[in-house]
Amino acid sequence: MSVWIAIGVAAVGCYAVKLLGLLVPAGALERPLVRRLAALLPVALLAALTAQQTFADGQDLVLDARAAGVVAAAVALLLRAPFLLVVAAAVVVTAGVRAMGG
Numbered sequence: 001m002s003v004w005i006a007i008g009v010a011a012v013g014c015y016a017v018k019l020l021g022l023l024v025p026a027g028a029l030e031r032p033l034v035r036r037l038a039a040l041l042p043v044a045l046l047a048a049l050t051a052q053q054t055f056a057d058g059q060d061l062v063l064d065a066r067a068a069g070v071v072a073a074a075v076a077l078l079l080r081a082p083f084l085l086v087v088a089a090a091v092v093v094t095a096g097v098r099a100m101g102g
Contacts, residue, residue, distance in 0.1 A: 065101065069094030 028034065054066045072093035076086040 065094045065097035068097045 029038075050070070054070050055061055055063065069090040073086050073090035076089040081089070
C-alpha cells in the first residue's frame with residue numbers, strides 16, 4: 001500500500017507545482033534574468049541527465065560503450081552534422097564498442 005501513497009503524494013506534489021507556476025505574476029516572468037534562466041534551464045537539465053545516464057550505474061562511476069557513443073555524438077556535432085546523423089553515429093559507435101568488448 002505504500003506504493004500507492006507515494007504515487008498519491010507525487011501526484012499532489014506535481015499538481016501543487018503546476019498551480020504554483022500559474023499563480024506567479026506575469027510581471028515576474030518578464031524580467032530579463034528570469035527569461036534567461038528559463039531559456040538555459042532545459043539545456044542544463046538535459047546535460048545533467050545525459051551525464052548521469054552515461055557515466056553512472058547505480059552509485060558507481062563507469063566508463064563503458066555509452067561514453068564512446070557520447071564522444072562520437074560530440075564529434076558529429078562539432079562537424080555540424082544533422083541531428084539524425086548525430087544520433088546514428090552515437091548508436092553505431094556504442095553498438096560497435098559493445099560488440100568488440102563482448
